[in-house]
Amino acid sequence: MxxxxxxxxxxxxxxxxxxxxxxxxxxxxxxxxxxxxxxxxxxxxxxxxxxxxxxxxxxxxxxxxxxxxxxxxxxxxxxxxxxxxxxxxxxxxxVPGPSLAEAVATCGPLPPRGVRILGRMLARALTAVHDAGLVHRDVKPGNVLLAVDGPRLIDFGIARATEETALTSADMVVGTPGFLAPEQAQAQPASPASDVFALGSLLSYAATGRPPFGTGAVDALLYRTVHDEPDLDGVPDDTRAFLERCLAKDPGARPTAREVDETLVEDTPHDTVDWLPDTVVRLIADRSAAMLALPDIEATALDARADGQPTPADTSPRPSSRRRFLLLGGAALLTAGGGAAAWAALREDGTASAASPRARRWILGVQADLTGPQKTVGQAQERGIRLAVEQFNSRKDKPFTLTLKTVDDQGDATRAVKVARALAADRDLLAVIGSTGDETTGASLDSYDAELVPQLTASSAQYPYGVSEPRHFLQAVPGYTSLPGTAAFSLQTQGAQRVGVLIDRDGGIPAWQFGRAMFGGLDFLKIVGEPRVAPRLAEDLAPVVAEMVARKPDGFVYTGTPARAAAVARALARTDFTGLRVLGYTAAEPEFLTAAGAAADGWQVFAPYIDPSASPVRAFATAYRERYGAAPPYWAAEGYDVARMVIARITEAGGRPSRTKLYNLLAKGTYKGLVRTYAFDQKYHLLEGYETFRYEVTGSRYTYAGRVDL
Structure with a gap:
């Protein structure tokens, strides 16, 4: 924008x-x-x-x-x-069009023919790069722009001549994790074959809507790129074998860019967008109009010819007539005064002119999983947020009335994009709290960022989020990599000297990030840490548990899923291990207690959510019970806290703030909430504090053991 x-x-x-x-x-x-x-x-x-x-x-x-x-x-x-x-x-x-990353995130995967045509045109671009004796080294969806007459490969900022690649530092990884080749992930020199691997990853993303090696922590992405096979589920059969060749671990087994061009048997259209879905064409038209809707500028000789006539029309290639009406619909904003109107809609505050005949509303948005797999957390947070808004609106001295607008993404990434786009388009929206889970939060980032909407999450702890680079996003919860530090400190204070860490890859990104950070925390505290990684397809973790116990640890950490955590707890109970046991909080669900039975007792959990009965949130719990007729569940207080922070910043602005001003107030300020103090790192948008709360399983229930202070 x-x-x-x-x-x-x-x-x-x-x-x-x-x-x-x-x-x-x-x-x-x-x-x-x-x-x-x-x-x-x-x-x-x-x-x-x-x-x-x-x-x-x-x-x-x-x-x-x-x-x-x-x-x-x-x-x-x-x-x-x-x-x-x-x-x-x-x-x-x-090039005024959107990036491929934005197009796929907004409109979904491309059709098979579109993927083949895209691949052929980009292969030709890479052939030109390689013929020039260069290696691009950062082929990714964000570096491909979609124009009315075809895609454009951009950003040669890290391109190098093939004879210069050896000058790269031996321990420096150049490129974008998730799309770079295995040799680049291992800090080896890149070659033209590395660009072909990246092209294969890009086309897989275009075909499925997800990177072939997943998303999440950089080290996890690099590990999967080097050791795992790509996830090509959803790639058409006639393209799958070809992409497997591009994604071969051995650079010598990959085709050249020229061979990619020759292999993809598909007519390459010229000067047309017929190969793209209508939704993407509309996005190109809208983005072209928005990007070219320039602010008021003084007239100069560049705007008119000496004879006073308009400058000649652009003579660049035009799209086919079948789609031209779609593009002209967007381009019409640029003529007959439309440029000024479009720019007004895209001012810094992302809102329309104050001359609107309807009174402006003050809207706080909530995007949550209310009916999907994380509905317990989503519903708890939505109720906490609603309570905060109702309490504000009940004040006699309130400077404005705040409206709450809630959307349910059902825990589905595709739906998350759609509801985020619809919510962000509301000109009265000031900020949004959400989403509930990592996948839906990551999927919605681009939609809110495109409209400059401040987005805060009170429960999604992953970082980074795939290919998105959020600029108006704040993670108002300690990340998966933050909590293990306090957990390791607590283990030290409890006397642990040797700790086994079992990272179960069935737990996905949360398990990997928590486990790796736990090992790092132990190492920092000079505690002997012994990590083990359980494959996702491992059916029985008991042998791994027995092998770890044989090393005589006095602490045992498991991070993964609730069901497999229960199996590990039962297996550990059958050994002679009597030391400390820690469970990653994402596995600390009721399912763990039920499936583990008596073996669950004694396990400790270090979590970012406070117990609703704790004294700092007692007044909130009373108000929640009066409003909803039941005690608040976990995560409700966190939603309440974040909503109160947003409301405080809106009020502090002294008038209706622009979205950018509100974001800056949130990002640069410090707010003392009931659960924690909220202050954010200016570079990564992460919470600077990482208050952690300890629980211990006693009598087959999670018992609150207080806050852990470093």
Whole structure:
């Protein structure tokens, strides 16, 4: 999405009049610019502090040279550059369409023919890259833009000449985990075959809507890339064998990019989007209109010819007539004053003009799993949030009335995208709390971020979330990698000196992140840790338990699923182990107590949720009971806390805040809630505090044992 220029932004760079910001990062900013010819360009400008570093300037010079060597209609061309300028810059042709990552996340997987056509065009782009003696090294859905006349491969920022790849540090992984090749995951030099592996991963994502090696923690992704077979369920049969070749572990077994082009027997359309679903075509049209709806700019000679007539129409290739009406529907915003209207709808606050005839509502959104696999948590949080809103609205001195708008994603990622898009489109929405689970939270990130909606989750503890790079997201719960530190500290205070850690891969990302962090915490505290990883397909974990007990540990940690946790507890009870036992909190469900029986007693749980009977939330529990006629369940207080924080920040704004202003108030402030103090890391959007609460199973129930303080 475009954004306004700031007072500190330059007005011109290298003959380009800058119109808007397209994005910014730690190294510089990317602007939408108009060249003297009238053509639009994406202009990357490097920050002065990096420009003063000879090594960085040399790297940027190589990037420019690399990008200029690629000649393909499916790669974004360089239109200008000056790596030796005081502020080095690089301009490429501007592509206003969405990325493949956004298109798939928003509209779902592409049809089989679309995947084949996409693969063939990108294979041709990579052939040009490799023919130029380069390796792209970061082929991923976010680096493919969809335009009206086909896809474009972008970002040659880490491309290298094949003879230069050996200069990469031996312990440096370059690329995007989940799409990079096994050799890159092992910090080995990349080759053209590495790009083909990444292309195979990208096409698998396009066909199924998910990366072939899953999502989650970087180390888990790298491990699966090196050791596991790709998940190609849902890939059409006529494409599956080909993708398996691209995703071969051995680089020598993969086809070349040119062979990929020749293997994908499918006519490659020119100047058309007929190969894409209508929903994606509409997204391209809408995004093109939104991205080109520029802010008010002073008229210049670039906007008119000397004879006073409009500048000549764009002569770039056009889509086929069958789809042209879809594109013209979006492009119409750019004519007859539509550009100004579209920009007004995409201002910094993401809302329409105040001249609306209807009074604005103040809406707090909730996206939760209310009827799916995590409905217990989702319903608890929704009730806690609703209670906070009702208490605020009951105040006589309230400065506004807050409306709660709830959507149920049913714990399904595909549905999560749809409900998030619908909720984010409401111009009166100020912020959203949700979703409940990791998968649905990750799936909804792009939809809210595209509309600048502040999104907070009170229960999803995964990080990072697949291919998404959220900028308006706050994780208001300690992550899976945060809790094990306090758990390890508690084990130390209880006298543990040697601890076995069983990571059950059937527990997915939560189990992996919790287990790896637990091992790291033990190592930091100088406790001997002995990790074991149980394969997902292992039917009997008793032999693993017996082998671990034979090592004579005085502590045992299991992280996985409730059912398999029960089996481990029973197996451990049959041994002579009498030490400390810790259960990862995602496995601490009622199912564990029922299935483990007496073997469950004595297991400790370190969780991010407070017991509703604890003294800090006693007043909340009383109000909850009065409102709903029952004691609050786990996670209700956390939802209540986060809602009160959002309400406090809205009130603090002193008027209706823009979405960006509200996000900044949330992200940069500190709020003392009932459960914990909320302050966020400015780089990763993560909760800085990691208050942890300990439970112990006694009498086949979870008994609250208090807060763990470091």
């Amino acid at each position: 475009t954004g306004k220029l700031t007072p500190s932004d330059p007005a011109r760079i290298g003959g380009h009049r800058l119109l808007a910001r397209l994005g910014a990062g730690g190294m510089g900013a990317v602007y939408l610019g108009r060249a003297e010819s009238g053509e639009l360009a994406a202009v990357k400008v490097i920050l002065p502090e990096y420009a003063d570093q000879p090594e960085f300037r040399a790297r940027f010079r190589r990037e420019v040279a690399a990008a200029r060597r690629v000649d393909s209609p499916w790669a974004v061309p360089v239109t200008g550059a000056d790596p030796d300028a005081p502020a080095p810059w690089l301009a490429t042709a501007f």
